[in-house]
Amino acid sequence: MEISELDRKFNIIDGDTPINEHLSAHYKRSFAHYTVKDRLPVILTRIIDSLSREKEAIIAGYGEEAADDLKDVIGNISKLKYELQTDKKFKLLDGNDTDQEEWNAFLEALPDTHNSYFSAVWLHAECYMYRRVRSMFEETTTLREFDYFRRQKKDAFMGSLEAFQQLTEKFNEKRMVKTRDELRGLFRQLMRVNLWGNRIDLSISGGKIVSQCGDPFEALGNLEEYILADDTAAVWDCIATTDGNIIVDFVCDNAGYELFTDLCLADFLISHNLAAKVRFHVKMIPWFVSDVTPEDFRWTLDALKLSVTATLRDLGCRLSNYIETGHFELIEGEYFWTSPRDFCEMESVKPSVHRMLQQAHLVIFKGDLNYRKLLGDIKWDPTVPFVEAIRTFRPTNLCSLRTVKADWWRDCHQDVLKSSQRRIPSGWRVVNTVLFSLHSNRAALSGL
Numbered sequence: 001m002e003i004s005e006l007d008r009k010f011n012i013i014d015g016d017t018p019i020n021e022h023l024s025a026h027y028k029r030s031f032a033h034y035t036v037k038d039r040l041p042v043i044l045t046r047i048i049d050s051l052s053r054e055k056e057a058i059i060a061g062y063g064e065e066a067a068d069d070l071k072d073v074i075g076n077i078s079k080l081k082y083e084l085q086t087d088k089k090f091k092l093l094d095g096n097d098t099d100q101e102e103w104n105a106f107l108e109a110l111p112d113t114h115n116s117y118f119s120a121v122w123l124h125a126e127c128y129m130y131r132r133v134r135s136m137f138e139e140t141t142t143l144r145e146f147d148y149f150r151r152q153k154k155d156a157f158m159g160s161l162e163a164f165q166q167l168t169e170k171f172n173e174k175r176m177v178k179t180r181d182e183l184r185g186l187f188r189q190l191m192r193v194n195l196w197g198n199r200i201d202l203s204i205s206g207g208k209i210v211s212q213c214g215d216p217f218e219a220l221g222n223l224e225e226y227i228l229a230d231d232t233a234a235v236w237d238c239i240a241t242t243d244g245n246i247i248v249d250f251v252c253d254n255a256g257y258e259l260f261t262d263l264c265l266a267d268f269l270i271s272h273n274l275a276a277k278v279r280f281h282v283k284m285i286p287w288f289v290s291d292v293t294p295e296d297f298r299w300t301l302d303a304l305k306l307s308v309t310a311t312l313r314d315l316g317c318r319l320s321n322y323i324e325t326g327h328f329e330l331i332e333g334e335y336f337w338t339s340p341r342d343f344c345e346m347e348s349v350k351p352s353v354h355r356m357l358q359q360a361h362l363v364i365f366k367g368d369l370n371y372r373k374l375l376g377d378i379k380w381d382p383t384v385p386f387v388e389a390i391r392t393f394r395p396t397n398l399c400s401l402r403t404v405k406a407d408w409w410r411d412c413h414q415d416v417l418k419s420s421q422r423r424i425p426s427g428w429r430v431v432n433t434v435l436f437s438l439h440s441n442r443a444a445l446s447g448l
């Protein structure tokens with residue numbers, strides 16, 4: 001079938017997403033369209049491939065019965081891929097997962113015009129696909145607990161070991177800083193390391209293993225010109241003007257290198273008495289390929305403790321000890337983070353999560369997906385300040401730390417770049433540019 005025929009059939013508009021509209025695969029020249037048409041089917045194919053490749057090992061670990069379960073799951077994922085590529089309506093979820101009712105209520109309330117892959121809001125279509133895959137495993141007898149992305153996450157972790165080592169060595173050299181100015185300087189560097197850590201994402205690479213290579217501290221200088229919005233000073237003030245008896249929350253994104261950088265920043269906050277507790281909010285199901293689950297979090301600390309180098313072993317022990325002393329807390333059991341809801345809906349649909357975030361003095365939202373949820377997956381006019389774009393979402397002080405991975409900020413990048421006399425060098429892709437914002441509940445500290 002000709003692509004134009006497909007477009008006609010799915011009612012695709014040959015243009016970019018209009019300003020103030022929701023992002024959607026409905027617009028052919030959008031990253032959402034490219035994602036639904038090309039990226040998501042690749043991700044599904046890669047799950048099938050890895051299940052087929054790891055079949056023997058899975059059966060060895062989960063028993064003979066897993067062979068039938070694998071066959072069913074592979075068949076169901078192929079069907080899902082077909083549904084996606086032929087723009088079928090979203091189906092209600094089967095199974096007994098904790099969040100199933102909430103998901104189905106959400107799906108049932110979708111207008112008929114926006115409940116298929118190419119017609120829905122991009123956020124809804126993308127989350128729905130990952131949630132459907134999870135349902136297929138939940139329905140099996142043997143593979144309910146199986147994380148079909150774990151192998152890739154572990155490989156990416158292993159590929160970043162050298163960077164972990166270099167980062168920890170540099171951090172250890174600098175740990176002894178004493179003066180407020182030195183502390184602020186180190187905080188600024190760690191925020192940048194953390195920001196760039198968000199580039200290591202297995203969903204954007206379609207599941208191909210990507211790891212951090214080279215010395216992350218060294219790389220900071222060269223990356224500086226790609227920072228689009230930088231409110232580090234305001235984030236620092238927000239933390240450093242307290243007595244240190246505060247909670248800082250991370251709404252985590254990717255496992256592997258990015259989680260490692262989260263842990264380094266959190267370690268800094270605790271070891272310099274800038275915060276009394278750091279909480280980590282993670283995903284309860286395998287999500288967007290590399291997102292952190294409770295199991296990934298625990299595995300990371302254990303793997304660091306068992307590292308071949310004393311530097312990483314010491315770090316692993318210190319971080320694990322923070323869990324024991326209550327300085328770190330892993331928040332698990334919350335399915336809101338894998339719901340299709342944007343954060344503005346949190347207070348009404350999940351008040352308990354909103355109340356929990358209110359306990360924190362600062363919440364750091366990691367990554368592109370959280371950023372999209374902050375902004376409601378809307379293509380805002382680039383001049384709209386961040387504080388307006390997040391609408392009524394005001395649980396506490398917020399910081400968004402993400403590298404830009406979709407297209408709708410391209411215009412804004414150019415806008416910002418033009419006004420700041422910066423440029424995107426040829427060959428540099430939008431994925432490597434950055435938006436970095438803080439919102440304070442006292443004042444709008446920054447925007448675009």
Ligand SMILES: O=P(O)(O)OC[C@H]1O[C@](O)(CO)[C@@H](O)[C@@H]1O
Pocket residue numbers: 035126198201203204253254288366367368369370372402403405406
């Ligand atoms: O890990 P992050 O930073 O949330 O980004 C992941 C996601 O970024 C996007 O490419 C664009 O938002 C999603 O399609 C994607 O998979």
